[in-house]
């Protein structure tokens with residue numbers, strides 16, 4: 001008997017039935033998709049890596065299996081994909097192998113063939129697990145996590161990160177707190193040629209100058225009061241690997257000068273030593289400050305800025321990519337379900353609406369925390385608006401209200417106002433239309449225009 005999960009995607013009912021039967025008989029958990037389109041939609045919203053194998057038909061009427069495989073690879077999903085092909089489409093199987101499919105089977109296939117593949121896959125998974133445990137122990141692994149998004153804005157970020165990873169250029173990652181800067185840094189390292197080496201990180205804002213210096217450069221015994229032992233610095237530890245400098249905008253001028261030497265000369269002198277040591281490190285840095293402004297204000301060295309900022313990646317705040325809120329929320333809900341061993345199945349339309357109308361100043365981290373909290377508060381398996389008290393009373397961001405510097409287009413203000421009233425009426429469309437003093441038809445049209453018609457409300461109970 002197996003303790004594993006398999007996803008089947010095939011439009012041929014006979015094959016699905018056959019596979020489902022042989023797999024479930026051996027204790028496997030099976031998830032079925034009968035169209036490529038449905039699987040593709042799920043890919044964008046959910047991490048499939050919790051499953052152990054994807055059995056994917058090459059030829060489907062809507063979306064081709066090869067296209068799905070390509071997307072799986074683009075999203076860097078770890079799941080092994082086995083293509084199922086008819087004899088006639090063997091050439092696509094070869095193409096699939098080139099694209100990174102794990103294996104392929106030609107229909108019709110005996111069940112031993114599938115179980116043979118499954119055994120190999122599970123064995124490999126065990127090995128990988130052991131490997132990554134070992135890596136964690138050595139402190140080598142970069143922060144990892146699935147990148148969940150549907151917005152074009154974040155797709156561009158993802159593509160750029162993968163592209164720059166191939167070069168050895170230093171990168172500055174800019175973005176508000178909680179937008180995923182560290183996650184992107186980890187991604188860059190893990191797809192870069194240095195991926196087998198160490199990824200180390202340090203937060204430059206939380207340590208005192210002396211501590212930051214000795215953490216980075218290391219020190220010899222007796223270098224200063226309290227330096228009772230020799231300590232290797234992060235520069236030494238990260239040799240040949242990647243060093244992530246978080247909150248780099250908060251680094252003091254003294255440390256900036258010392259770091260500049262490392263970037264310019266490729267060497268440094270540990271505290272208390274006289275001889276320089278050479279290092280080969282790729283630097284990734286992040287900040288939520290406007291680094292160019294810091295340079296203009298002479299708080300950040302221009303020469304260091306240019307050395308670090310060979311390429312910059314800007315992470316957009318969550319409020320500027322509202323279409324990512326729902327898939328992220330579903331992803332976090334799925335993750336918390338697993339952690340709490342309780343299956344949360346959905347959000348109510350009101351809860352989704354509330355999440356979409358909030359401005360998320362703490363970005364993805366705030367969303368993650370809110371979902372976690374909601375899951376704890378929820379009584380049943382569906383998260384409702386009441387479980388999300390955080391922003392129910394919270395006002396919209398000043399920017400969204402049109403206060404401050406940025407004045408907003410009418411449609412943004414209108415959309416926010418409609419959402420606000422819907423929120424107050426518990427998503428009752430008739431009452432919302434009345435308060436807004438517009439016809440119910442007009443409200444429906446506007447909701448459709450803003451792509452909110454299915455989320456705005458279930459059919460109002462009190463509607464005629």
Ligand SMILES: Nc1ncnc2c1ncn2[C@@H]1O[C@H](COP(=O)(O)OP(=O)(O)OP(=O)(O)O)[C@@H](O)[C@H]1O
Nearest residue numbers: 145146147148176177178179180181182183364365
């Ligand atoms: N696209 C994404 N998909 C899934 N999870 C994400 C995504 N972006 C960020 N996260 C998660 O959101 C949380 C915050 O991300 P991260 O720590 O990388 O942000 P940050 O910008 O470095 O924050 P800070 O500036 O506060 O250090 C993490 O738990 C991260 O895994």
